[in-house]
Amino acid sequence: MRRIAMPVLPSLLLIPLALSLVSAPAGADWVAYQQNAETEELFESALVSREKSLIKVWTLTNYRLPITSLEGQALRSEKSLVTIDCATGKLGAEKVTKHADPNGQGTLVSTMETSLRMTSVRPDSADALLMHKLCR
Numbered sequence: 001m002r003r004i005a006m007p008v009l010p011s012l013l014l015i016p017l018a019l020s021l022v023s024a025p026a027g028a029d030w031v032a033y034q035q036n037a038e039t040e041e042l043f044e045s046a047l048v049s050r051e052k053s054l055i056k057v058w059t060l061t062n063y064r065l066p067i068t069s070l071e072g073q074a075l076r077s078e079k080s081l082v083t084i085d086c087a088t089g090k091l092g093a094e095k096v097t098k099h100a101d102p103n104g105q106g107t108l109v110s111t112m113e114t115s116l117r118m119t120s121v122r123p124d125s126a127d128a129l130l131m132h133k134l135c136r
Contacts, residue, residue, distance in 0.1 A: 030060055033133050034126040038064055041126050043134070053087035055134050062102045069098055069109050079104040083116055086135035090118035091127050 030042040040062040048056040059080045066074040081095040094116045100106035121127045 028058070031133075034129050039126075040064070041130070043130060047134075048081070053085055053135075055084040055086065057082055057084070057134065059130065060104055071110055073100070073109045075100055075109045076102045076106070077104050082130075083118070084131055084134060085118060086131065088118070089121055089131065091121050091131065092116045092118040 029045040031045050032040060032042050034041040042060045042062075044058040044060070048058065050056075059082050061078045061080075063076050066076055069075050075098045077099045079097045079099070080093040082091060082093050084091050093114075095111070095113045097104065097111045098109040100109055121131055
């Protein structure tokens with residue numbers, strides 16, 4: 001049997017590609033709009049709806065390190081169904097799911113549904129960055 005020596009270089013080139021796939025949320029097209037030392041925040045490119053100045057969209061927050069939920073469980077990500085009112089500069093979430101793993105994966109830690117309450121967005125916040133991207 002003859003063995004063929006495979007060069008190491010091509011396999012080393014695959015490492016960055018593999019790492020980039022690990023951080024990509026599965027099942028949706030997500031767009032990053034904010035990153036810092038603690039979090040990465042994304043929105044789903046396929047909006048749920050857009051009617052006049054109201055936009056409904058799913059957002060995803062990945063925590064670089066696990067945080068503890070109110071229930072005392074470790075979580076690494078949250079997905080939120082968010083409504084943005086571009087005309088008034090307000091935003092509200094009506095559904096939030098918290099997950100044990102990044103990208104809304106893993107064990108479901110908790111879920112919350114509430115009636116929509118819109119609040120003003122702080123100019124220097126991640127929500128302001130999201131509004132700037134979507135309210136054009």
